[in-house]
Amino acid sequence: MIGDVWAYLTAAGSWQGSNGFAVRIFEHLQYVAGALLVAFLIAFPLGLLIGHTNKGVTVAVNAVNASRSLPSLGLLTLVVLFSGLGRAPVLVALTVLAIPPILNATYAGVRGVDKGAVNAARGMGMTEPQVLWQVELPVALPLVWSGIRSATLQTVATATIAAYVALGGLGRYVIDGFAVREFDEMLAGAALVSLLAIVLDLALAFATRVSVSPGLREPRKRRLTSPLKRLAPGNQSTAPAAG
Amino acid sequence: MDWGWIVDNRDLILELLIEHIWLSAIPVVIGLAVALVLGVLAHTYRWAYPPLLIVVGVLYTIPSLALFIVLPVVLGTQILNPLNIVIALTIYSGALLVRTVVDGLDAVPPAVRKAAEGLGYKRLTRIVTVELPIAIPVIVAGLRVVTVANISMVSVGALIGIGGLGELFTSGFQIRFVTEIIVGLVLSLLLAVTADLLLVFLQRKTTPWDRLGATA
Amino acid sequence: MIEFESVSKRFPDGTVAVDDVSLVAPQGKLTVLVGPSGCGKTTSLAMVNRLVDVTSGRILVDGKDVSQTDRVELRRGIGYVIQHSGLFPHRTVLDNVTTVPRLLGWDKTKTRERAYELIEMVGLSTEQAGRYPAQLSGGQQQRVGVARALASDPPVMLMDEPFSAVDPVVRSSLQDEFLRLQDQVGKTILFVTHDIDEAIKLGDKVAVFAEGGHLAQIDSPGDLLAAPADGFVASFVGRDRGYRRLQFLPSDGVGVRSAPTARIGDRALDGWTLAVDGDDRPLGWLAPGADSVSQDRLEPLGSTFTKTDSLRAALEAVLVSPAGLAVRLDDDGCVDGVVDHATLAEHHQASSETADSGQESR
DSSP: OHHHHHHHHHOHHHHSSTTSHHHHHHHHHHHHHHHHHHHHHHHHHHHHHHHHHOOSHHHHHHHHHHHHHSOHHHHHHHHHHHHOSSHHHHHHHHHHHHHHHHHHHHHHHHHTSOHHHHHHHHHHTOOHHHIIIIIIHHHHHHHHHHHHHHHHHHHHHHHHHGGGGTOOSTHHHHHHHHHTTOHHHHHHHHHHHHHHHHHHHHHHHHHHHHHSOGGGSOOSSSOSSOHHHHHSTTOOOOOOOOO | OOHHHHHHTHHHHHHHHHHHHHHHHHHHHHHHHHHHHHHHHHHHSGGGHHHHHHHHHHHHHSOHHHHHHHHHHHHTOOTTOHHHHHHHHHHHHHHHHHHHHHHHHHTSOHHHHHHHHHHTOOHHHHIIIIIHHHHHHHHHHHHHHHHHHHHHHHGGGGGGTOOTTHHHHHHHHHTTOHHHHHHHHHHHHHHHHHHHHHHHHHHHHHOGGGGSOOOO | OEEEEEEEEEOTTSOEEEEEEEEEEOTTOEEEEEOSTTSSHHHHHHHHTTSSOOSEEEEEETTEEGGGSOHHHHHHTEEEEETTOOOOTTSOHHHHHTHHHHHHTOOHHHHHHHHHHHHHHTTOOGGGGGSOGGGSOHHHHHHHHHHHHHTTOOSEEEEESTTTTSOHHHHHHHHHHHHHHHHHHOOEEEEEESOHHHHHHHOSEEEEEETTTEEEEEEOHHHHHHOOSSHHHHHHHOSOHHHHHGGGSBOTTSOOBOOOEEETTSBOOSSOEEEEOTTSOEEEEEOTTOSBOOGGGOBOOOOEEETTSBHHHHHHHHHHOTTSEEEEEOTTSOEEEEEEHHHHHHHHHHHHHHHHHHHHTO
16 A cells, blocks of 8 residues: 555646645645734733733633643534634634644743743843843743644644545545545545644754754753643643644 | 434433543553653663654654554554554553653652662662652643543544544534534533543542642 | 831731831941841842832932832842842853843943953853853852842942852852952942851841841941840840850950970970971970970961951960960961960950940940
């Protein structure tokens, strides 16, 4: 079977046309990028605010936990039944699902900044915005990036599933292939989306490495945050791609 | 909301629920077992940890649906075999839990480890009887996340024909029947909450020392 | 100069953290606020740079009421050092130090040069300027914290238990170096600690706070040890204050007599002989009963003292000397005289009486 799939993947014809790989990959990227962008624009400022002021934490934690417990397939099918087939409601659902990981990671990141450093910053004469931008945000950055990575993987996965409710993208190969028991097609879709996920994750890992201060890299011997703190409910951002 | 339908089909719903429970529980249990072994090994032979992390990292980057499909090819099983789901989810759970186990073991205070060594514990005995129990809170925290994730992911299997409560979603979608979907969602949620509470209870039972309060 | 005028702080839940405190922290001097936990010393400090606002009373920094100054501007003009340093982990040592000058918009080159100077002044090497806090030890981080506070050359500095989080050996050397630094820069410093020994070692003036936030006594360390205002201060200051006070009394009035010296090879004297070399530097004591002074029969000196040393150093020298005589050296290290225990005790008694009568007339 692998031989067949390889042939399928590398055949030029498979890449062209409205159901070709090129189009579907691009579609998938569009969904993911769009959902992430909007989710980020909502979740990031909100997370910064919650983290800096320490207000609204319980609400945020509960919202995050709730969203993690709901199967995405169930949500997608529900959304579509209520608003009819079409891309828009599905994209909205994708966006909403991408918010919790980013929100969680952002406020956990800001809250996790050494209080001594924040106190010193204020005491030295930084204004509140300066404390946020010059101290809290850069130190929170590693966690924020991990939230974005988590959200990305999750969105790639959910967008794949969303092919079931008539979205395009790489999930189409899986859903359509399954409908006619074309295992080659299913496998090709699975392989492509896996590759896409890995490539995106690597790109984000690189972006993290490049943008985060070397002073924040965890030294091998000592840990700067206790693992217990990282895994406390409310600090979770390294959950696997759900659904 | 068609309540009548629920009553009429309660046998089916129950059957799907039980299937779902099996499909989510088994991977967690086996995944934990594998993670404990690998985690203890990686914690002890530190050089093995970075490569292990990379492998583990790749594994949980892959979307679940893709893994459900790719795995049979690798394993040689039929794509539509429920075993694939179990194996795939076991791999996921194990992948995440390995990291948790190592983190938990790392969090054991070095003073405790040294004291145990000084008392004459052999390495393996020390790790299993002293360090692991102390690592329980961290491990259970990871377990809770993994369990809830599993419960969600099992329903994805419905897209390739196996999937416990997920079948309520696909079926309900196909015949445009909202009740089925809502039942599926509510049951998933209840299952997740119950599993979470169960794990917290287990944690309390196995770590009585945690609640006794520290001396200031 | 920092002045507290009847300052009180009452929190919304009713706790009185600071109760009608009035004190003056003199210009160019190190004033220490010391007391047990919960006595209001940290709150008092925090009210100077308005991290906490006063409920009643005024605080004046260089004559200006702090509540009338813009908070941010006020803070940029006051150096601030806290426990655990509070360094920014994402910035290098250099970038940490240059924080306030950058906030003030100083010239970049001038700022960097000054930062390098300060880094050296606090005892670090310039190659550490590019390191990150995580790469430094606790003691090194504290030094960076001090450099950071000095960067904009503020006239006033606030220090909140800066040396409490490091181990005692490191703490002692940090304290010594800090005293040397203060000799150089002469800032007006308000320093908080819970450690009375640190207060006595570092402070020009020591303000003892009692529980409930009121000021029990403010005096120089010597006077504090000599005359604690009440039972609380006496017990807080601790035992052996009489002995500790000796370090604040000078020894130069003590009547030394000439030392019983002899060179190696000479005949021994009656009683204890102090062997010296050709330049009159001390080598050791020779017990009575020996014929001649030889190297192998010598016992170690113990310790010595000079005119500028305190009475405590002199007493220490007497106590450890095998001959019961303390050896005084001059600036070149040559033997200058000896004094016995009885003479020291008389001298101490006499100076105490003068001090007491001096106090009565205040």
